[in-house]
Amino acid sequence: MNDHDAPIHEKNSHEFPIHETLGDSLAQQGISRRAFLKFCTAMASLMALPPGTATAIAEALVKAKRPSVIWLSFQECTGCTESLTRSYSPTLENMIFNMISLDYHHTLQAASGYGAEKSREDAMKNFFGKYLLVVDGSIPMNNGGVYSTIAGRTNLDLLHEVAKGAAAIIAVGTCASFGGIPNAKPNPTGAVAVSDIIKDKPIINISGCPPIPAVITGVLAHYLTFGGLPELDDLGRPKSFYGETIHDRCYRRPFYDQGKFAKTFDDEGARNGWCLFELGCKGPVTHNACATTKWNGGTSFPIESGHGCLGCSEPHFWDAGSFYSALSMPASPLKYVAGAAVAGAAAGVAVSIGNRIKKGTAKSAHQKATIEDLEK
Amino acid sequence: MDADLFLTWVRSTGLNIAIGIFVLGTLWRLVEIYSLGRKRDLAVPRHRSGASGLHTMFRRSVPPPGMFKRSATSYVAGYVFHIGLFIIVFLFAQHIKLLQELTGLSWPGLPTQFIDATAVVTLATMLLVLAERINKPVKRFLSTFGDYAGWALTFLPVLTGYLASRHLLLPYTAMLALHILSVELLLAFLPFTKLIHVFTLWGSRWYNGNANGHKGVPV
Numbered sequence A: 001m002n003d004h005d006a007p008i009h010e011k012n013s014h015e016f017p018i019h020e021t022l023g024d025s026l027a028q029q030g031i032s033r034r035a036f037l038k039f040c041t042a043m044a045s046l047m048a049l050p051p052g053t054a055t056a057i058a059e060a061l062v063k064a065k066r067p068s069v070i071w072l073s074f075q076e077c078t079g080c081t082e083s084l085t086r087s088y089s090p091t092l093e094n095m096i097f098n099m100i101s102l103d104y105h106h107t108l109q110a111a112s113g114y115g116a117e118k119s120r121e122d123a124m125k126n127f128f129g130k131y132l133l134v135v136d137g138s139i140p141m142n143n144g145g146v147y148s149t150i151a152g153r154t155n156l157d158l159l160h161e162v163a164k165g166a167a168a169i170i171a172v173g174t175c176a177s178f179g180g181i182p183n184a185k186p187n188p189t190g191a192v193a194v195s196d197i198i199k200d201k202p203i204i205n206i207s208g209c210p211p212i213p214a215v216i217t218g219v220l221a222h223y224l225t226f227g228g229l230p231e232l233d234d235l236g237r238p239k240s241f242y243g244e245t246i247h248d249r250c251y252r253r254p255f256y257d258q259g260k261f262a263k264t265f266d267d268e269g270a271r272n273g274w275c276l277f278e279l280g281c282k283g284p285v286t287h288n289a290c291a292t293t294k295w296n297g298g299t300s301f302p303i304e305s306g307h308g309c310l311g312c313s314e315p316h317f318w319d320a321g322s323f324y325s326a327l328s329m330p331a332s333p334l335k336y337v338a339g340a341a342v343a344g345a346a347a348g349v350a351v352s353i354g355n356r357i358k359k360g361t362a363k364s365a366h367q368k369a370t371i372e373d374l375e376k
Numbered sequence B: 001m002d003a004d005l006f007l008t009w010v011r012s013t014g015l016n017i018a019i020g021i022f023v024l025g026t027l028w029r030l031v032e033i034y035s036l037g038r039k040r041d042l043a044v045p046r047h048r049s050g051a052s053g054l055h056t057m058f059r060r061s062v063p064p065p066g067m068f069k070r071s072a073t074s075y076v077a078g079y080v081f082h083i084g085l086f087i088i089v090f091l092f093a094q095h096i097k098l099l100q101e102l103t104g105l106s107w108p109g110l111p112t113q114f115i116d117a118t119a120v121v122t123l124a125t126m127l128l129v130l131a132e133r134i135n136k137p138v139k140r141f142l143s144t145f146g147d148y149a150g151w152a153l154t155f156l157p158v159l160t161g162y163l164a165s166r167h168l169l170l171p172y173t174a175m176l177a178l179h180i181l182s183v184e185l186l187l188a189f190l191p192f193t194k195l196i197h198v199f200t201l202w203g204s205r206w207y208n209g210n211a212n213g214h215k216g217v218p219v
Helices: A010-015 A022-029 A033-046 A053-063 A079-085 A113-126 A155-164 A173-178 A213-226 A253-258 A337-364 A371-375 B003-011 B013-034 B052-059 B072-091 B093-103 B112-135 B137-142 B145-166 B172-192 B194-214
Strands: A068-073 A101-104 A131-136 A166-172 A203-206
Touching: A022 A053, A033 A053, A033 A213, A053 A213, A068 A113, A068 A155, A079 A213, A101 A113, A113 A155, A131 A155, A131 A173, A155 A166, A166 A173, A166 A213, A173 A203, A203 A213, A253 B112, A337 B013, B003 B013, B003 B172, B013 B172, B013 B194, B052 B194, B072 B093, B072 B112, B072 B145, B112 B137, B112 B145, B145 B172, B145 B194, B172 B194
Parallel strands: A068 A101, A068 A131, A131 A166, A166 A203
Antiparallel strands: none
């Protein structure tokens, strides 16, 4: 089978992109079968699927209809989109734009104003119950959600409306997955995650600040191949990417085990590439694929650049104490020690005064017994 | 509450409360004990007490003649788990980091594998002393709830710490949080149980030795 020779369905390619298969789309883009198979193998290996699955993925993807995707950006910084688009593996990561029909995305769409909103409404109408909803950013709940609006409507309102017809929801980034930075104390906008609001749709959380581009691609490939979401952990994240901690897969792990730690960012230990635990690395409690998948086309990841992991793919990472405090150190300064010392000493003195009074009373109440008393 | 929130709680609020109770309770007990004083002894000292107090501080660590044979497990296991606890608490790099944060003092640590092995030995000997306490009629008769509570409060931090570092039973985040929580329970209850002996041990040995010397039984 030579899919890139397949004819393009011209009639459907504009109005109803869902009818166009991925194979057609790739052919249109001039992507060779070799490159495509390489991509499928990479995806299968990333998701820890058996080797034979790559062919299955390839066959399924070629025949897969490109689903309509509506991408809603709420309280976010666009870092998630930046991460995706500025990935240094365009042949791999840009496929996200070939695998799907991205019908609404603030940053990437050409249309604006009413035209933009219309394309969202059209997609919702035409593919009701079939489109994928991608959300990045948290949703403000305080004061009726006025802190973030799009086209005059609150994020909450928009989310409810678009979620209704979605086949599944992909929460991209820590804000959409867990509330993220807007949710950090004192959370002035009352920011919450998608899963706090939508309860009746399958939701997959791709956390990270930003998340690894290949993880988004992998989840989409999985969805197109198997028609469902991959196995998730207890926080709704795909296990194949978030199943292990950064620490477990860190190349500096041997130094941790040997007790060799960098004490400052420019000491001998840091120059020798020793473990960054004491400088606040949160790798031991952070589940993500950075240490294996890496960033910037496999160049490196934060720890490889000499900085500890911030734990950005975990809920409440912003409120877990200083980024530069080791995990075994207090997350906040001790508050009660001085007061407790004074109270403890005072209690001790008070009790000892009580003891002395008791002793004194016993002494004064003591009656001497005489021989006559005893002989009575 | 998810594991991450739980961990942050034990690293902040929980630690605050536990150290607060620990400092309050320890100062209370020590001030109370050392201010008890003693009745003025009107008798002439039978023997110059000399260094009897200091001698006793050391000699109580050595089994009296014949005792080692009768209760070898108590002595050997007792030494092993106390030294084990010392190594785990004070020579594990992560613990040193915590103590450095709290006190400003730091010293070199030992490799994780060594600490791991020490933890296993410590856990095993602690189980051994518990089994002996339960099996030997005299020890069982002398044991109160406080003895078992003190054992559990000491055993749990070692067990959870080992499980956390070896990634056993529960995910690391949850087990680390449980480990810190178990240490906080230990800190909060230490002043009010027999575990206060970490502070009173040397003082009470000196007191007894000195009093015995005064009565004419110097050691």
